Amino acid sequence: MTVLNASTRRPTTWAVPRPDWKVRSVCRNSDTVKADDFFSVSQSGQAxxxxxxxxxPVIVECLQATQGLDSGTYRWGIGxxxxxxxxxxxxxxxLLGNRPNLGMARVLVSPRWLLRLRDLRGVCGSLEEMTAALREEGLMVDxxxxxxxxxxxxxxxxxxxWRPSGEWQxxxxRLKGEHLPAMSYLKGQGVPCLGIAxxxxxxxxSGARAVTEALRAAAQKKGEVAA
Structure with a gap:
């Protein structure tokens, strides 16, 4: 079901998985992929x-179902x-109020758009740039x-x-700059540094350590200012 989000004026999709969605999945009907591949540590299996x-055809339903099974810091495999x-x-x-329109994401990896998406990933330097480019081409995406x-x-x-402009940092x-507000908010919501990373x-x-150090430095600086 797709409706118009009153706050963002963008279409928002709530897809309720049908009970029989699993029988239509590729992994149940293919001889080229095995169940172990979804939990493999090898590059070939993951590929x-x-x-x-x-x-x-049911990637959206599968993602929603897999997210429902993820628990705390425990999650494993490709789903x-x-x-x-x-x-x-x-x-x-x-938690930050950003929920993907999975129906539109599915459109972006359709045969019509997949090559363009990959091209933009190569020439753009950030998600912000990619999103702006796709909007210019008429797609309502965030x-x-x-x-x-x-x-x-x-x-x-x-x-x-992934391709910072201006002076290299x-x-x-970089963690002490523009990303600090989101990091601090997530930490306040109980998200561990591993999740923030x-x-x-x-x-x-290594990412969790970098986040920990950035948050510690910010807290120390705030304490010095307060003093």
């Missing part, structure tokens, strides 16, 4: 899983075309919707610009 998801860290990032996006589509296409889609310096697109323990 097969992502390829199956990209061509699956609905997204890796565990990407689904973790979507939870933070939701950044989180584009982010899901880029993930589905097999590319990374960090919240941080270290990761720590996933939201930013720098998943893993």
């Amino acid at each position: 097969r899983a992502h390829a199956a998801c990209l061509s699956c 609905g075309g997204l890796e565990a860290s990407q689904r973790y990032a979507l939870e933070s996006e939701a 950044e989180v919707t584009v982010r899901v589509a880029v993930w589905w296409s097999g590319a990374d889609a960090p919240r941080m610009a 270290s990761l720590r310096a 996933a939201y930013l697109g720098i998943p893993g323990q």
Whole structure:
């Protein structure tokens, strides 16, 4: 079901998975992908899983169902075309009020738009730039919707610009800048640093350490100002 979101004036989709959606999935009807591929640590296995998801007619229903099974910091494997860290990032996006239009994301990875999406991922330097370019071409999209589509296409889609303009800055310096308000809010909502790192697109323990250091430095600076 698609309605017009009164606050954003953009179409918003709530898709209720049909009970029989699983029988239409590619992974149940293909000889080229195995169940283990969705939990594989090998690049070849993950590639097969992502390829199956990209061509699956029920990728939206699968993602919604998989998100319903994710719990706390525990999530594993590829589900609905997204890796565990990407689904973790979507939870933070939701806390920030950013919910993807999965129907539109599906359009962006359709045969008509997939090549264009991949081209833009190569020439643009951030999600913001990609979203602006797609809007100029007449698509009603927002950044989180584009982010899901880029993930589905097999590319990374960090919240941080992947090609920073102007003077080069270290990761720590960038975390102390424009991303600090979102990081602080998520921390206040109880999101662990590992989850915040996933939201930013720098998943893993190294990303969590960088987030921890940035938040600690910000808290220290705030304390010094208050004193």
